Amino acid sequence: MSALASHRKTRSRTVKTSPAVGFTTAALASVTLLSTQSANAAPSDPKPSVEEVQKKVDDLYRQAGTETQKYNQAKEATEEKRQQVGKLLDENAQRTEKLNESRQVLGNYAAAQYRTGAVAPTAALLFADSPQQYFDQTQLMDRMTDRQRDVIADYETQRAAAAKQRAAATESLESLTRSQRALRTSKQDVQAKLAEARELLSRLTAEEKARLAAIERKKADEARRKAEQKAEQEAKAEAERQRREKEREQNQGGGTGTAPGTGTGSGSSDGTSTAKAAKVLDFARAQIGKPYVWGAAGPSSYDCSGLTQAAWKTAGVSLPRTTWDQVKTGKRVETKDLLPGDLVFFYDDISHVGIYIGDGKMIHAPKPGANVREESIFYMPIYGSVRPA
Structure with missing residues (x-):
């Protein structure tokens, strides 16, 4: 019996929850959920003031001006590189054509004097690293005339120059590619700055646009006031210059000569x-x-x-x-x-x-x-x- 008793399952007790307790728990869960959602939600950015928009737009236009200068710089460099590359490629094509003509002449020399070997003379010459080396190996140099030796020497010089020119053209092409890349980047940067400025202005209400216009007028009025002050200073300086000029003329007795140091205008050199x-x-x-x-x-x-x-x-x-x-x-x-x-x-x-x-x-x-x-x-x-x- 004890053995049977050891296999009996313990009877679980059922705990009853009152309606009031259940409602309170659900309410607390809802409050917690709402609090969590509120905490995770990004606070909305306050709308910038008209003064902030005006300052931001001015700054964006200034940045766009800077990027425009970068664009102009890259564009100028691109045009220069494009002209340089074109010139180098044209010169390289002409030099290559001349090299081919010289190689043909050398091939004729080789064919005329070549006597041994299984490889055809022209083919052997074409595959050789150097015509000089080819003729040395085949012991033909001793049998060549001075003119033929000069042709070989000239060919070697042209070949080295052509290789150098090809390297320069390759470097210029790479530089052109970099300039074109910089040009595209500068163009994109300018467009991005201007688009951002337009977007900021488009968000303004009619009232805000009117306030922005008033700010601009105030700024322009202040700049105009300073310009007027400078205009007065320039007028006084010019009047003083004319007075001194008149004194000089009177001191010279009305002569037509020009005294040393006499200028042609205020601060003007000539x-x-x-x-x-x-x-x-x-x-x-x-x-x-x-x-x-x-x-x-x-x-x-x-x-x-x-x-x-x-x-x-x-x-x-x-x-x-x-x-x-x-x-x-x-x-x-x-x-x-x-x-x-x-x-x-x-x-x-x-x-x-x-x-x-x-x-x-x-x-x-x-x-x-x-x-x-x-x-x-x-x-x-x-x-x-x-x-x-």
């Missing part, structure tokens, strides 16, 4: 520079109203450095394509000493440039969506200025 600047300004004014297009250098549209390059070209001065190279061209001048025609560069990364026209103003191609126009040089932070000629 009449030639003034004439060049006049051509630059005439061209720049004629472009007002044409659209900004990044990477463009005229005649229907421009980016900032494309406009300055085209303007100074009319005065017979060749400027590099990018702002980074243009800032190194000519004589550096202080803002207080600016003269019409001088180039004014902006931002620490030198990503923008305009043509100074006097009175604190410039003509420039501002940014995408804007046209070439006159504007205060104080609208953007000035990096420095140069006088190309």
Whole structure:
């Protein structure tokens, strides 16, 4: 009986749960679940203020300007490499043709003098590492004339030059590929910056766009005020220059001679520079109203450095394509000493440039969506200025 008892299953007890306890547990579970979901849910980003949007858009346009200069740089390098590669390939083709003619002459020499060996003379010559080595091995050099030896020596020289030229062409092709890759990358970067700026602006309501326009007007008014101050300073400086010039003429007794040190204008070195600047300004004014297009250098549209390059070209001065190279061209001048025609560069990364026209103003191609126009040089932070000629 005890043995049977040891095999009996223990009877489980059933615990009854009251409806109140069951409801409370379910409620707690729901609260816990909701709390967990709330904790895991990403908080929604607050909408940026109009001031933040304005600052971000300005920064994106500046970055796009920097990328545009990279694009211009890569485009210029690509064109140079493409021309270089084309020239090298043409020269290599001509040299190869000449080598083939020389090889044919050498083959005729070999065929005329070859007497032993199972391999045909022309084939043996073609497979040889060097015609010199081939003729040495076959002991034909001693039987050759001076002219034939000269042909062999000339062939060896041409062959070495052709090999060197092929290596140069290969290197140039690789460099061209790198330039093309950089060009594509710069183009994509510009487009990405501009797309982001457009996206930010598109999210603004009508009221926010009005506020943004007001901010821009305030910024422009401040820049205009500074330009007016500079215009007053320039007017005073010019009046003082004319007064001194008149005194000099009176001291000379009304003579027509020019005293040593007499200039032709305020800060101007000579009449030639003034004439060049006049051509630059005439061209720049004629472009007002044409659209900004990044990477463009005229005649229907421009980016900032494309406009300055085209303007100074009319005065017979060749400027590099990018702002980074243009800032190194000519004589550096202080803002207080600016003269019409001088180039004014902006931002620490030198990503923008305009043509100074006097009175604190410039003509420039501002940014995408804007046209070439006159504007205060104080609208953007000035990096420095140069006088190309």
